[in-house]
Amino acid sequence: MRKKRIAFFDFTSCEGCQLQVANLGEVLLDVLDIVDVVMFREVMSEKTEDYDIAVVEGSITTPHDVERIKEIRKKAKVLIAFGSCAAIGGINGMKNNFDLDEIKKYVYGKNAGYFETIKTSALDQVVKVDYYVYGCPIYPPDFLKVLKHAIQDIPYTTKDVAVCAECKLNENECMYDKGIACLGPVTKGGCNSWCINSGNICYGCRGMVKEPVKNGCMEVLNKYNIPVEWITSKFNMYNKTLESEDKK
Amino acid sequence: MEQYVVLNKNDFDDFIDILAKLQKLVAPVKRGEKNYAFDEVTSSSEIALKYIPTILPPKKYFLPQNETLVEYNKKQNKREGTLYSEPLTIFGVHTCDLAGIQCLNIVFSDRPMDANYNLRKKKILVIGLECNEYCDEYASCALMHNQYPNGGYDLFFTELENKFIIHVNTLSGEELIKKMGMIKPASEEDMKGLEQLRIKKRKIFKPEIDISYSNLHPLFEKSFNNDVWNDIGNRCLSCTNCTNVCPTCYCYDMGYDTDLDMNSGSLIRKWDSCQSRPFATVAGGESFRPERAARQRHRYMRKFNYAFDKYNRYFCTGCGRCSRTCMAKINLKETINTLIKTVKAEK
Numbered sequence: 001m002r003k004k005r006i007a008f009f010d011f012t013s014c015e016g017c018q019l020q021v022a023n024l025g026e027v028l029l030d031v032l033d034i035v036d037v038v039m040f041r042e043v044m045s046e047k048t049e050d051y052d053i054a055v056v057e058g059s060i061t062t063p064h065d066v067e068r069i070k071e072i073r074k075k076a077k078v079l080i081a082f083g084s085c086a087a088i089g090g091i092n093g094m095k096n097n098f099d100l101d102e103i104k105k106y107v108y109g110k111n112a113g114y115f116e117t118i119k120t121s122a123l124d125q126v127v128k129v130d131y132y133v134y135g136c137p138i139y140p141p142d143f144l145k146v147l148k149h150a151i152q153d154i155p156y157t158t159k160d161v162a163v164c165a166e167c168k169l170n171e172n173e174c175m176y177d178k179g180i181a182c183l184g185p186v187t188k189g190g191c192n193s194w195c196i197n198s199g200n201i202c203y204g205c206r207g208m209v210k211e212p213v214k215n216g217c218m219e220v221l222n223k224y225n226i227p228v229e230w231i232t233s234k235f236n237m238y239n240k241t242l243e244s245e246d247k248k
Numbered sequence: 249m250e251q252y253v254v255l256n257k258n259d260f261d262d263f264i265d266i267l268a269k270l271q272k273l274v275a276p277v278k279r280g281e282k283n284y285a286f287d288e289v290t291s292s293s294e295i296a297l298k299y300i301p302t303i304l305p306p307k308k309y310f311l312p313q314n315e316t317l318v319e320y321n322k323k324q325n326k327r328e329g330t331l332y333s334e335p336l337t338i339f340g341v342h343t344c345d346l347a348g349i350q351c352l353n354i355v356f357s358d359r360p361m362d363a364n365y366n367l368r369k370k371k372i373l374v375i376g377l378e379c380n381e382y383c384d385e386y387a388s389c390a391l392m393h394n395q396y397p398n399g400g401y402d403l404f405f406t407e408l409e410n411k412f413i414i415h416v417n418t419l420s421g422e423e424l425i426k427k428m429g430m431i432k433p434a435s436e437e438d439m440k441g442l443e444q445l446r447i448k449k450r451k452i453f454k455p456e457i458d459i460s461y462s463n464l465h466p467l468f469e470k471s472f473n474n475d476v477w478n479d480i481g482n483r484c485l486s487c488t489n490c491t492n493v494c495p496t497c498y499c500y501d502m503g504y505d506t507d508l509d510m511n512s513g514s515l516i517r518k519w520d521s522c523q524s525r526p527f528a529t530v531a532g533g534e535s536f537r538p539e540r541a542a543r544q545r546h547r548y549m550r551k552f553n554y555a556f557d558k559y560n561r562y563f564c565t566g567c568g569r570c571s572r573t574c575m576a577k578i579n580l581k582e583t584i585n586t587l588i589k590t591v592k593a594e595k
């Protein structure tokens with residue numbers, strides 16, 4: 001069997017997720033045993049048009065992005081949305097809080113006219129996506145799982161269970177017990193609650209569970225005397241993109 | 249061998265030192281500001297003798313969260329059952345959690361018997377510890393008849409002023425005591441002290457809810473269509489915490505994990521929870537319990553109704569963990585109180 005050829009692409013993003021792959025260490029060698037990486041700007045300069053699996057980082061934020069992702073989709077047999085920017089819009093979605101012309105002026109000043117911009121989209125709002133790796137940055141064990149599924153052409157679904165579940169299994173003291181707001185209860189797990197394990201809160205970087213419950217959340221905020229704005233501002237950081245539009 | 253022996257508190261440090269050298273020792277330790285967890289210890293200074301129920305119950309040692317059941321290798325045409333376990337002593341298990349372990353024992357020795365659970369259990373030595381007072385307001389151990397020791401341990405410690413009275417319950421417990429030179433037989437006075445403590449406890453520990461033990465089952469039988477489930481369902485976040493922390497919840501999921509070589513791999517068993525939507529979702533996307541209300545009702549019915557039908561025993565120990573951990577304030581004692589009021593009103 002010919003090894004699957006993998007190409008990495010980046011759109012609007014910090015490329016931090018690709019860096020996570022470059023940082024895999026020893027496991028990366030095992031990965032290279034089973035796939036051919038044919039394009040990976042982070043560590044090599046070669047370019048090619050011949051690939052099976054496109055691993056795409058970043059969100060769609062310009063008309064040019066739209067054309068480019070459609071081209072990639074045409075050439076790739078399998079497309080993986082890689083990291084929060086690609087999978088849910090991520091940080092770039094904050095742009096959608098503002099009027100596009102206004103925010104363009106704010107960023108580019110008098111040169112705003114030279115730049116085209118559109119509302120931030122997650123990849124699957126523009127093209128069909130086969131696999132998702134959530135997280136900002138991606139959680140490496142999660143990526144390896146998805147990759148193994150993609151190579152074998154087996155579907156993969158991230159389980160629709162909140163971060164709290166893993167957090168409890170790690171026996172962390174709950175942030176709410178310390179009077180700190182945490183997005184764990186409404187955020188899709190799969191990261192092994194690594195932020196909370198290291199003393200941080202959950203920022204909701206993996207996107208929401210399918211059915212977040214509003215009145216339940218209000219109850220929680222009430223119980224712990226936490227203003228609702230604390231939650232909405234944290235929430236808007238990663239989750240603005242998918243709020244308005246439905247997925248394709 | 250005496251059934252009851254005594255350890256002076258002065259000798260407790262030595263006792264733990266020896267215990268920790270014999271085999272891996274776990275005990276309650278402080279975790280954060282208000283919480284406790286069972287964790288490995290090597291000296292008595294790490295152990296919290298006064299603690300409220302740990303975040304996870306000791307079930308994590310009997311039924312690990314991630315357990316490899318089978319390992320396979322396609323090229324070698326191999327597929328073998330595996331058991332990873334080590335001799336372990338759990339010190340300081342409260343009576344509610346002893347009851348929880350007993351529940352799991354019943355389930356996993358029922359047919360088809362779970363080999364991994366039972367083989368692992370054989371290597372675990374359990375040392376109980378009596379609560380002389382309540383842990384906190386979430387407990388309902390007296391209602392569930394779990395405030396006193398009722399088996400399920402090798403040794404059981406009761407703290408009296410300057411000593412521990414130890415009940416020796418099994419041969420393994422007896423052998424362990426023989427290795428501890430500092431332990432003496434209990435005197436008549438010691439036994440009186442133990443009796444007095446139990447008398448005192450009778451005044452402190454009273455059924456926390458106004459219903460008798462035997463009436464709980466009929467109450468839940470009549471509660472299937474009660475409004476309380478909708479009220480709870482409206483608030484529940486489906487975070488799954490209440491089930492993960494419950495000492496008697498044992499549901500699990502299984503899945504294959506292939507190694508990167510795409511040749512070898514393993515079959516893994518993981519804890520699962522009826523509170524998550526995927527739990528009761530089947531092929532085609534249909535779910536048996538799409539509503540949170542139905543999922544919460546299911547949790548309660550599993551504790552007070554279905555398990556009672558099957559094993560003639562409640563699967564709630566009264567440890568209070570589910571209420572303590574719930575961010576949405578869903579409280580077991582409140583739920584039962586509401587049921588008592590509303591089911592009566594219906595009659």
Ligand code: SF4
Pocket residue numbers: 163164165167168172173174175176182183184185193196202
């Ligand atoms: S710390 Fe956050 S993720 Fe963990 S249990 Fe609490 S709310 Fe959930």
Ligand code: SF4
Pocket residue numbers: 483484485486487488489490491523570573574575576577578
């Ligand atoms: S802990 Fe509370 S909010 Fe979470 S699933 Fe249980 S009842 Fe619902």
Ligand code: SF4
Pocket residue numbers: 490493494495496551563564565566567568569570571580
């Ligand atoms: S249902 Fe709640 S109180 Fe009862 S055993 Fe489970 S966690 Fe403890």
Ligand code: SF4
Pocket residue numbers: 300301342343344345379381382383384387388389390394395566567568
């Ligand atoms: S529920 Fe009862 S037995 Fe359990 S820790 Fe609290 S007081 Fe002790």
